[in-house]
Amino acid sequence: MDLKRAKEIASSPVMAHVTHEGHQVYIQSVDEGTQKAKVYHLKNPDHRYEVHVHDLTEQHVVH
Template sequence: MNIGRAIEIMNAADIVDVSYQGEKIIIQNVDEKTKKARIYTKAKPDYELEVDVYQLIEEI
């Protein structure tokens, strides 16, 4: 995924399905400088990760 799309999804009013390593996630924050996203899984909302945006997959 690219930075622009990650930011759009993060700010979207509608739910957009995104996954990271096969798990559905929520994008909490995107850092344009480092190209990293702060995410958490729907299954474990207390477990946050910082990952490269390009590793996120939008499920269509």
């Protein structure tokens, strides 16, 4: 994922389907300087960590 899209998702009130290493995550914030995002697994919101935005994948869900 690119930095711009990660920032859009983090600031959007609409939940996007984003994964990191196969797990669905929520992007809390994005640091432009380090290009890292603070995320947490949806199934384990207490486990928060940082990942490089390029390691995130947005899944487009078709309804």
